[in-house]
Every structure is written in C-alpha cells, then in structure tokens.
Amino acid sequence: MNSPNTKTAIPYNRSRQAREAETMLDHITDDFDDNPAAMDYFYDLFRRAYCQGESLEREGVRVGTTCIHAPEELIYAMGATPVRLCNGSYHYDQIGADFMPAKSCSLVKATLGMLSSENVIPKVGKLDLIVNPTTCDQKKKASAMMVGMGHKVYNLELPPAKESEQARLYWQRSVREFVQQLRQITGKKLTRKNLMAAMARTSRAQAAFRTLHNFRRKAPSLVLGKDVFLVTNAYFFDDIERWTEAVEKLNAELAQRDQDGFCAAQKKAPRILFTGSPPIFPNLKLPLLIEESGGVVVADETCSANRMLYDMTAVDEWLVNDMVDSLANKYLKPCTCPIFTNSDDRLRRLVELAKSFAVDGVVYQAFSGCQVYEMEQKSVAETLNKAGIAMLYIETDYSPDDMGQLTTRIEAFLESLKTRKRNRT
C-alpha cells in the first residue's frame, strides 16, 4: 500500500533541468574537436553541479547575489561565501513565468523560478542572505517576490547615474550600509586585514581572467568563446581558489598552444565581439550557434564574463572605511551596465574592444523584455557602424524554438563579414 507520504522519487539526472544542462554540455564538448584539456575541469564541474545535482561546498554564511554590483570582496572579507544567482535555465524560466508578466526578461524569470523551487540548481544550500542591487526595474520588483518565497533579501541601492558626485556619494553610503548588514548576518567585523586578504583572493582570480582575456587577441584563435563563457560562468558558484587554479592551468595550456602554432578556429573565421544580455549556462545557445556556424567569439562585453571580472581592485588606502569607499568607486565608475542614464562608457568600451581584438563584427543579444538592452541597441549600432564595424542585433530568450531562424541570421551575418573582408583586401 502506498502511504500518503510516499513521494515519487525521480532520479535527479532525469529531471528536465538536468537534461537541459546535459544537452548543452554535450554540444559544447562533442560538437568541437580539440577542446583544451584544461577545460575538462570546467566540463566536469558543470556536469556535477547541473546534471548530477551535487551540493556545492561553502564556508561560513552563504550570500546570494543577483548582480555584479554586489561587492564580493566585502562578502569574502567577513568569512562568507558569495554565489551569483543569475540563472540561465529554460526550465526555471518557464517556472518563473508565474511571477512576472509574460513579456519580461528570461534571466529574471529563471532566477525567480530557481529560487522558488525546492531543489535549487546548482545546489547552493540555504541562502542566508540575497543581495539584490537595485539595477533594472525587473530586478527591483523581483526583490519582493523573493521575500515572498521566504528569502531574506537586502536591496543594495544603486544610483541611476554614475558620473555625478551625488551618485558617487549615494553609492558609497549604500555600500557602507551593506557592510553593516553583512556584519549583522555574519557576526564578524570588517577590518583592514580581512579586507586586504579578500582583495588578494579576488585579484588573483581577476588576474587569471585577464591573462585568458588577452590570449584571445591572438589570430588565429587559441580558444573558443563557448569555453571562455563556461569558465567565467563557473566563477558564479565555484570555489574561488580552485577556480583560479583551473584558469591558470588553462592559461598555461594556451601559452603552449601559442608556441606550437595551434589554431582553435580557421584562420579566416570571422572574429566576433559578443555584447548585450549575458549568456549564462545552460543558455549558451547564441555563442554556440556563432561558433558552430564558423565564427569565433574572441571578446565579450557582458556581465557574465568580461564586465564581471575585467576591472581589478587596487586599493591603497590606509583606513578600512576609506578602503570601502574606494572599493565602492570601483563597482560604480567603470561599470558599463545599460541601466545607467548615460552609456558613453559602454560605447567607448565596445569600440575599443572591437579595435584591439581585431573584431570583424559584433553580435548584440537582447533578451525579449530586457528593455535597457533593447532600447540601447540602436545607439550602439550607430556608433559601431560609424567606426566601420558591422553589428547583428538579435532579440531572443531562453527557449530553443528560434534556433532555425537564428542559424540563418548568424550564417548570413558571418557570410557578409567574410565577403566584406575579401573585398577590403
């Protein structure tokens, strides 16, 4: 007889989200020859975390973040472990649709979907706090919904502009308040010593990223963009020291590849700069489509990769309060998020990246319903075109049903870039 408490136990790896992740990983590994051996660490990490539902380790208090604006040095300094909650699963996107209007951003919906589920994947365990920087409207409104699900949420107030002095002061106060909040949660005090130690940890990780980033300037390419997106994506939840070591190993392998004259892509493969809404595993469909169609993503300007890790902290203040203030500046001033009123920095950064990475074209992804990226695409296209760089704008979401159309568009774009190049020479 069935007792009323019997649950139908489905092995985790047969669940929809596990199979979604598995399909994507299979594409990433099997559709390409010569994946770097050092990538095995990351393939395995994602298989364990997403396909097998392995629990993630943690140290101390677990602090979830919903955006790169939450200063992780402060979280590490107080003995807590940050985990970035931004989610890329179509499965959770569909569940999250219960919380948001139909035409809202897949990323926000998927994050809510994940947080509302009993088994959050990756398994981060109990979240002691979620830090939600007040960026776009959808993330602002998601806050109350997360509270409704029983999470403890702290809204880290971000100003809508970043140039003015009042914006800087406003943000500095927000970050100081955040330190107080962390102190309450962790019961620890922020000191010069633990902050310096935390910054050393993140700086080493960022230095490893920057080396990887710079390897991508090489032509022909040493590494494909789909792998780099997986690497930066692992930073969301992996142990920071282990992650750094794995990236350093990858860098060593790339240095060897460089010496051996190895090519990860054809010499004439169009070089693509990827920007807009962030690719987050398992939604790597667009970067993957680009590389399966014969292009190579050599650089990106997204908050799941370059924007998250590029700008390093170098604080040489003597007093811990001054250190916090300058750390706050680092999280505000160089950020190229489209939620800020003025996006000149983002435009400059894109042109600079396109030029310094010898990019042939830019692919701009906007998740349907992500208004800021949708609205900005026109000015970005104009700026790039003025600089002689072609841009393809793609509005999409996490669902796989537009793959056929996207393939056609991407192939046509790559073909036109090739012809352009041929005509130029």
Added chain:
Amino acid sequence: MKYFAGLDIGSTAIKVALVDEEGKIVGVHVSSSGSLFHKNAREALHTLLAQQGVAKDDVRYLIATGYGRKLFKEADDSISEITANAIGAHETGKAFGGVRTIINIGGQDSKAIQIDDTGNVSNFAMNDKCAAGTGRFLDVAARNLDIDLEELGDYHFNGKGAPLTINSTCTVFAESEIIGLLANGHGKEEIIAGIHYSIAKRTVRLAKRVGIEDRVYFDGGPALNKGLVAAIQDELGRELVVPEYPQTTTAFGAAILARNEFFAETS
C-alpha cells in the same frame, strides 16, 4: 557542357535552378517540401535535370540553401538563404537597372535585405519567430475563406468597400478575427484586401528597419500574389521590382555562387 545548380529547400517549397557556364539560367523547378525534405529535394533536382536533358554528372557544383540546406549532404557546399537571395536578386535586378533593397516573403519568415552595388549584404532584418506576415498566414487565410491561394490576387481588386483592418499580428488570432469578420457579413474581397495590407504594413516596417534604397525587389512565393504586391507598393509609396519567377531568385543565387565557386576552385 558544365552546369551548376542551386537548391533552395524552403519550409513550404523546394526550388531548383540550373545555370550554364556563363551563369545564364537554363531552367527552374518548384515543388512542395512535404515532410521528407531530403527525398523531395532529390526528386526535384532529378525532375529538373530530366526536363532539361542534363546528365547528373554534368552538374559540376551544387550549393544548397534554405531551411533544409544542412540535410542535403550531396551538396558541395551550403549557404544561408540571405546571402543566396542577395546574389540572385542582384543578378536578376540588373535587367531592371540594379536593385539595392530586397523584400522576401517566404513560407515561414519574411526578410528585408540591403545590398551594396556588388551584391554583398550590407544589412538585413528578419521577422521574429512567429509566422505573422508570411506565406503561411496567406495559406491559413485562404483556407478560412474557402478559396484557392492563387485566387487571392483577383479578390483583392474586386472589393466594393475599403479594405478591412486585420489587427492581429499572430496567425492564430488573425484566423479567429477573420472568422469574426465573416460572421459579421463582410465580403471576402474586403477581408482579403485587409489581410494583404496587414502583411504589407509589417513587411514595410521590416524594410524600413534595414533602410530602403532604390530599387526595391520583391521575391518569394507570395510575390506571385498581385494583390499583395499592390498593397506593399501602397504602403511603401513606391514601385516594386517583381521578377518573372519570384520563387526561384534564391535558388538562382545559389546556382550563380556554385558556378563562381567552381571556377574559383579550378582556376
């Protein structure tokens, strides 16, 4: 004699074009895609070769394009339908004094392509994933109105009143809107004209997104529909260049490319 073929495996129809060494068109063939893309594509090619009395081995290079391009492994190469369309329209458009903007309506998507004076794609836009404003939409509408697809054009011009407004952008919703209009006693003619204007509006918006430059070339199966051509001309405020065989422009482009690739590889 050497021949070169372009095979456009679309969502609704399979189009084949054959060109000779000079790139002159020898023959074209259109058949339905059905569900067995690969089998039907092979048959379409054989039919055209038999019609033209060309031996299979004389086809030296074949390029596949369209949604099913990857399925046809016998092809020497494949290319996206946007590039093939641009090449075909550029070549065909020469007779009209050259074209710079292409509007293509296919079975399940619509595109606007801007090309430079050498036929290279400089910009393009495609409708998003739904079938609104595509050939499929006309198909569904004709079925609702119980008339043949080919008759749509005649009905367009025979209406007594002004074209009705079809607001729904979704094919499924538009279907119920059409049924509603019929139930209210509206004539088929006005409804059909309304459908044409609704597609035209969407298409012209797409074309404006890529920028309209002279002259505007219109191809794809729906370009056979004179009513739709008239509606797009009205919305666009200028005349369209419609080729004699609008369905095969893309296949022709692929054939031209096949010829060029062959000579580039052998020289």
